Amino acid sequence: MFSIENITHSIDAWLNQTLNPTMVVLVESVIVGISAITLFAVLGLVLVLMERKVSAYMQIRLGPNRVGPGGSLQTVADTLKLAMKEGLTPDGADKFLFNLAPYLVIGVAMLILAPIAFAKGFQIWDINIGVLYISAVSSLSVIGILMAGWASNNKYSLLGAMRSGAQIVSYELSAGLSILSMIVLTGSLRISDIVASQQDGWWIFKGHIPAIISFVIFIIAVTAETNRAPFDLAEAESELTAGFHTEYSGMKFALFFLAEYVNIFIVCAIGATLFLGGWMPLHIGHWTAFNHVMDYIPSSLWFMGKTFSLIFLMMWFRWTFPRLRIDQLLNLEWKYLLPISMFNLLLMTLIAIKGWHF
């Protein structure tokens, strides 16, 4: 049966035969780095195209349909155009911070990639505090946004960055609490343990209604954390031209753009891991025959399928709901999501202690 695990193992074995152990680690790090960068580039191209097509169909339009078959090469053409553009740095900008910010944002996105399990046995770093690591590192990206907004020396950028700060500070809480309520069930922060605990069913089914509530809260909170509509106050193109990346052009703009889509992928991957079982195929209790049939679909396909359905859900939100005002945004978090998720965590703890989940 096709499996990525076998491929990685055979590469590892082959390298061990030909090189000494230090070199093996170095070469493998380089391979991982190159694959991560390739994944980023491919994700950027695919997700931007997907977003444009989804938005077009939701707005009764056709979307890109000229470049390549069915418009499939549109994003490649756009990337080429961006790569050839001049990367302007404004005269009054803080040049060092201005040029550092996009790399910081993309670097943070790359760091979160480390503990994500893409398929069975295919994970860069199975750290024992994987979920904590993810939630800690993902809040760093706001520093990049604040840096970009501040260094641009532009009122729009500064406003966008400050809004983004307020937004992330508040929505981190409910995202963290909804992750916590799943950790209560799994009893481990290690990603591989979390996936393994969903061997006999995904947590969204096993955890009753509290799991569904925390899934909904998680999706809302990460939509806000990735600065996407209806929570795109940091960009808010109708109010702030482009928010924190108003002054960016060329490849530096492309990096921000790429980071947005990579972040979406990452948070959806985390959501898929916590609630929908990661790479674990759809297993129902002890139906051995059914579980075996499901095992024939490769685990990487399961992971990608779940992640992309969550991405589609976020795109669905984006092209349906109007943007919130800043006071509505904070009301939603502090008056609704936070109390509900606190109560939900309490309920989930009760369920976990009493062992009411399946």
Add this chain to the structure above:
Amino acid sequence: MAFLKDYITEVYQGVRSLLKGMKLTGYYFTHRKEIITQQYPDNKAEMKLPERFRGEVVMKHDDHNEHACTGCTACELACPNATIKIITKFDITPEGKKKKALDTFIYHLELCTMCNLCIEACPTDAIKMAQNFEHSVTDRSKLTKKLNNPGSKIREGVE
């Protein structure tokens, strides 16, 4: 407890209205027949414009090369940016009386905003909006048009 009840109804109604919106966009996403985009230069033959689309002002002429314009200049007065200029002349009726009539209906397409006010002002329905929108020309003077056909005259019985 009243507070809690209000809180829960608020959440319930909020979620309900959000789901209603998602249902509509979901319907559009799954039903490609709703797409309204027209791929313009490709579909020139079968292109269908909406009924109320306004492309330019034209004057209606019937088979006998007769129009219904009395030269009353109501359209010229109604026009907000002086797009229409009407030159009148005096016809001699069979009874020997002088009667005001249209000589030339000058229409400056380059100034027109397609606001439809002239068509609404016209008491005899002599002019209408046509759907032709391919107006590009190489010289600005070609946009100044004479709307009444050469040799046309006012239809019998139109006052």
